[in-house]
Amino acid sequence: MEQLHIIHTNDLHSHFENFPRIARYIKQQRLLDQQQQRQTFLFDIGDASDRVHPLxxxxxxxxxxxWMNQQHYDAATIGNSEGLYYNHSILEHMYDHANFPIILDNLYEKNDNLPAFVQQSKIFTTKVGTKIGLLGLTAPYMLTYPLLDWNIKLVQYVLPALIKKLRPRVDILILLSHLGINTDRYLCQKYPQLDLIIGGHSHHLLPKGELHATTLLTAAQKYGHYIGNIYLTVNNHQVQSTTAHTIETTTIPEQVEDKQIIANYQNQGENLLKSRLVAHLPYQLDASSTGAHPAINTALKAIEWATNTPAAMLSTGLFLTDLTAGVITENDLHQQLPHAIHLMKTTLSGREFWRLMMEVTKNRNFLRNFPQKGMGFRGKIFGDLVLDGVVINEATRQVFYQGQELIPDKEYSIALLDHYLFIPFFPTLQIVGDNQLIYPDFLRTTFAKYLALKYPLKAGEKNGSK
Known part of the structure; x- marks a missing residue:
């Protein structure tokens, strides 16, 4: 009789504050498994990194x-944080120094070759000869992966052939799934050849897993709040039983050095970003949520510049801090705009542009204090909507673009954020918008380029902390 223990993490999103306890738990479990003659495996299911953290x-x-190397992960797959938050060349080399394989079956280069950093599958052989097959899939964002020169494939186009190829060669077949719980439940029903699906992406928690016929589905929520455990009893290379449970990370005893370790992560990242100078502001750019909006107004000009568009819209909740006068650094901009949000240029007929502005008018008061979450947003509230190049007369319901009232059949463009396309408050964008998503820059990196051009560093200032 063989005992196996799989420890799994998913959607850590660079929450370094939980890393010391997670690392300690993994080490303790490995020692316990060794004492009880269980073999341990450690997998991550994607979105391990998130550029919201300065490090x-x-x-x-x-x-x-x-950090993952130090924990001796046995394998991982990627999530959309890795796939869409970094440009193509950075992702290609992200795992050059990883001591674990990246298992990924639906991301390809434009020439349809697998990227050099991934393996399509992996077979582990346990100490007594049981063969464990591993597959990996990530959420197929068909609209955005091509903008980063990736060819992303739908699950139904790759998984059947992979199962057919790998299932006869292994005793246990596992899918690392960064697809979300609804897709995972469907796959349990559709592909009973999968013994185990370890899930993520939709930040769901399955405290004891879900058993669908003979397929066990597990997941450990988000941010390192939980750690997943799966126990398999195997006899003569055949699975006899499976159980799963999650442990809440806050129940792991804290040690005195944890706070210092966490602070060191933060300080190291901030110091590195502080060493990268961006621009020299002649005056402070306040990020006030009401009244004058100096930072927002400047950012509106930045996204107009980047999209070659004479009109723009941003929301004040994006701007978390002021930019003080003098030399500003990448750290200043990262603190102000930590979001994983890209620019978007939308073209609409005058008729549809008017409707979009009516949606802005209708939702403005509601959104001002709305607690926005997800879709790349890393702030707290959506905030007020600020327009440049467009004026709405709410009394008469007239809309003026560059001082001229809209002509119904004429085309108009506006610089926005892809974030506004993915939230439900501006349906016109999704229904009829000609939306050009602009990758790979985030809002903050576009803002940095604009500030560097408009307010260049002075002679004698060089790349060092201010």
């Missing part, structure tokens, strides 16, 4: 990879 931003996820 991830400063190292382009290399700090995350180093």
């Amino acid at each position: 991830t931003e400063a190292t382009m996820a290399q700090a995350n990879i180093e």
Whole structure:
């Protein structure tokens, strides 16, 4: 009789504050498994890194990879945070120093070759000869992966052939699934050849897993709040039983050095970003949510410049801090705009542009204090909507673009954010908008380029902390 223990993490999103306890738990479980003659495996299901943390931003996820190396992960797949938050060349080399394989079956280069950093599958052989097959899939964002020169494939086009190829060669077949719980439940029903699906992406928690016929589905929520455990009893290379449970990370005893370790992660990232100078502001750019909006107004000009568009819209909740006068750094901009949000240029007929502005008018008061979450947003509230190049007369319901009232059949463009396309408050964008998503820059990197051009560093200032 063989006992196996799989420890799994998913959607850590660079929450370094939980990393010391997670690392300690993994180490303790490995020692316990060794004492009880269980074999341990450790997998991650994607979105391990997130550029919201300054250390991830400063190292382009290399700090995350180093932490995973220290825990001796056996394998991982990627999530959309890795796939869409970094440009093509950075992702291609993100795992150059990883001591674990990336298992990924539906991301391809434009020439339809697998990227050099991935393996399509992996077979582990346990100490007594049981063969465990591993597959990996990530959420197929068909609209955005091509903008980063990736060819992303739908699950139904790749998984059947992979199962057919790998299932006869292994005793246990596992899918690392960064697809979300609804897709995972469907796959349990559709592909009973899968013994185990370890899930993520939709940040769901399955405290004891879900058993669908003979397929066990598990997931451990988000941010390292939980750690997943799966126990398999195997006899003569055949699974006899499976159980799963999650442990809440806050129940793991804290040690005195944890706070210092967490602070060091933060300080190291901030210091690296502080060493990268961007611009020299002649005056402070306040990020006030009411009244004058100096930072927002400047950012509106930045996204107009980047999209070659004479009109723009942003929301004040995006701007978390002021930019003080003098030299500003990448750290200043990262603190102000930590979001994983890209620009978007939308073209609409005058008729549809008017409707979009009516949606803005209708939702403005509601959104001003709305607690927005997800879709790349890393702030707290949506905030007020600020327009440039467009004026709405709410009394008469007239809309003026560059001082001229809209002509119904004429085309108009506006610089926005892809975030506004993915939330439900502006349906016109999704229904009729000609939307050009602009990758790979985030809002903050576009803002940095604009500020560097408009307010260049002075003679004698060089790349060092201010």
